[in-house]
Amino acid sequence: xxxxxxxxxxxxxxxxxxxxxxxxxxxxxxxxxxxxxxxxxxxxxxxxxxxxxxxxxxxxxxxxxxx
Amino acid sequence: xxxxxxxxxxxxxxxxxxxxxxxxxxxxxxxxxxxxxxxxxxxxxxxxxxxxxxxxxxxxxxxxxxxxxxxxxxxxxxxxxxxxxxxxxxxxxxxxxxxxxxxxxxxxxxxxxxxxxxxxxxxxxxxxxxxxxxxxxxxxxxxxxxxxxxxxxxxxxxxxxxxxxxxxxxxxxxxxxxxxxxxx
Numbered sequence: 447x448x449x450x451x452x453x454x455x456x457x458x459x460x461x462x463x464x465x466x467x468x469x470x471x472x473x474x475x476x477x478x479x480x481x482x483x484x485x486x487x488x489x490x491x492x493x494x495x496x497x498x499x500x501x502x503x504x505x506x507x508x509x510x511x512x513x
Numbered sequence: 514x515x516x517x518x519x520x521x522x523x524x525x526x527x528x529x530x531x532x533x534x535x536x537x538x539x540x541x542x543x544x545x546x547x548x549x550x551x552x553x554x555x556x557x558x559x560x561x562x563x564x565x566x567x568x569x570x571x572x573x574x575x576x577x578x579x580x581x582x583x584x585x586x587x588x589x590x591x592x593x594x595x596x597x598x599x600x601x602x603x604x605x606x607x608x609x610x611x612x613x614x615x616x617x618x619x620x621x622x623x624x625x626x627x628x629x630x631x632x633x634x635x636x637x638x639x640x641x642x643x644x645x646x647x648x649x650x651x652x653x654x655x656x657x658x659x660x661x662x663x664x665x666x667x668x669x670x671x672x673x674x675x676x677x678x679x680x681x682x683x684x685x686x687x688x689x690x691x692x693x694x695x696x697x
Contacts, residue, residue, distance in 0.1 A: 477697050487695040 450510045453482045456501045470500040529617055536612035539605050546602035550595050557591045586653045593646035600639040607632050626684045633677035640669035 457467060464482070468475050473493065480486050494505055501508075552571045560566035560580055567580035567587065579587045611628045643666045 473697065480695060481697045485695060486697045487692050489697050493697050 448511055448513055450512050451481055451484055451486070452508055452510055453478075453497070456503050456507055460501050460503075462501065467497070467500055471496040532612055532615065532617070536609060539609040539612060543602055543605035543609060546598050546605060550598035550602060553591060553598070554595055557588075557595075560587075589653070590650055593642070593649060596642050597639065597646060600635065600642050604632060604635040604639060607635060621683065621687045621690050623684075623687055626680055626687055629676065629680040629683055633673045633680055636669050636676060637673035640666060640673060643669060 457464070464475060464478055467473075468478050471478070471493070473481075473496075481489065494508070497508060498505060549571060553574070556566055556570040560570070561584075564577070564580050568575050568577040570576055570591070576587060576590060579590060607628055611625060611632070614628070615625055616622075
């Protein structure tokens with residue numbers, strides 16, 4: 447899929463672990479892992495919002511279109 | 514307060530019971546067809562040495578005149594019968610596999626979809642065997658043989674088509690389920 451999820455990059459920039467993000471966002475570790483590894487087929491706006499709040503970033507920092 | 518979900522556990526149990534009964538019935542059909550095919554094969558083997566046995570191959574099935582005339586067409590007719598029974602038995606076996614593997618908590622799996630699709634192909638193949646059997650025995654009949662298969666069962670093809678459509682809808686359901694599971 448040409449949409450790349452840069453969650454791991456943002457987590458590294460904010461020095462946040464997956465466990466910490468999971469607690470802040472309210473997602474399970476397995477769902478976060480699906481998102482992080484690019485296996486997700488879709489992301490809900492409220493999930494995106496929660497991640498942006500937790501990582502203090504914009505959706506564009508998390509998602510990238512690459513051909 | 515009673516809501517529309519209150520009936521769910523009893524409905525589920527009823528569905529499970531229906532599937533268990535259908536599983537038992539499929540096994541009965543599978544074993545019955547195997548017994549029938551086995552009995553015909555056994556009688557056929559006996560009739561090779563004792564032509565009188567062809568008078569009652571299975572429950573009054575009389576191919577004695579065919580056996581007397583020529584062994585080769587007789588063998589062909591028996592082969593078609595046994596092939597048809599074998600196809601039906603294998604279809605019943607795949608149905609028992611579906612019914613024993615299906616898990617009502619999570620019924621939409623690719624394994625079940627592929628097995629349903631396989632059933633549709635098997636039924637289509639059964640129709641093909643029936644069709645070839647009728648064509649072949651019709652040809653033998655025209656050449657003066659005294660027996661012909663009575664039906665090419667076009668309903669097999671119709672049934673195969675319906676089951677194939679159901680399997681495709683089932684597959685689409687699995688794709689939607691996977692999409693839902695992978696929506697975070």
